[in-house]
Amino acid sequence: MRLGVLDVGSNTVHLLVVDARHGGPPLPQSSHRSVLRLMRYLDPAGAITDEGVRAIVDSVAQAAEQAAAAGVDELLPFATSAIREAANGVQVLDEVAATTGVRLRVLTGEEEARITYLAVRRWYGWSAGRLLVLDIGGGSLEIAAGDADYPDVAVSLPLGAGRSTILFLPDDPPTPEQVATLRAHAREVLAEAAQRFAAEPGPAHVVGSSKTIRSLARLAGATSDGIGVHDRSVLRRSALDNWVPRIARIPADARPALPGITADRTFQIVAGGVVLSEAMRAFGVHELDVSPWALREGLILLHLDEMR
16 A cells, blocks of 8 residues: 655654555655744744744645645654644644644654654564664654563653754854753753663664764764665764764854755754764763664554554
8 A cells, every 4th residue: 555654843844655565664655855944933932933834734735735646545644742842733733634634643752752663673673682762853852762562661852953953052053152051951851861761671772763863874974884775874973973063163054065964954963963972972872773764664664553
């Protein structure tokens, strides 16, 4: 069957169209993305402005048209932290549904962590052993650990790359003091979260997922020791820590000239690098594998499991 996954995130609205069946991997057919950066549309009370609502509605309507043109049998539309935490989130969902006919499912932070973990588990298989999964979105950071299809522990933290940029790195490029303040804040939040994992066995395999982590891995010269679709892309914390101060000195509009940095991530890549570095440090991780599968693929796999 042909499935469309519509991801209304903090940074982009992304439609992924795949052909999927039980017992096989989802095969991508097309992908459509529009840049949203919802954090810039929040008013002082934490509500999405009228301009932001129009941007969401327009992007969802366009994605729905693209899904229909692609012959999608079923659309799986969902939203994450930006709408979940907005003061007028319910009203935004109602407006999207009334205007486009698409009713977005709002995932909790823990659901995001659990579903992303499922995708990573299926990609790496049982031979990977116990997993620790880190995923950085625009609004939140998800962390999950376990040795089965679903994690034993899953948490969501308000350390997304977009949120951290808005709150801590207002200048372009940010000042060293701003970067240091974000790093201290992330370290404090992560130290408390790491206590929830302290009683769990250590991971055999640490994996990072999300576009932010993939961008940082390419920037930091992630190594690979495989060939074809099963390349093992490894990001080392030492390389990441070497690059973060360098990109922090470069204006956002110049960063896309660097390897791995796309226009839709250029404004938040510094914050993403700081948060990932501190997350790896909090869990004693010196290197991690970079997963090509994340939340969208996890939702497809979950849907197929529920159908079965």
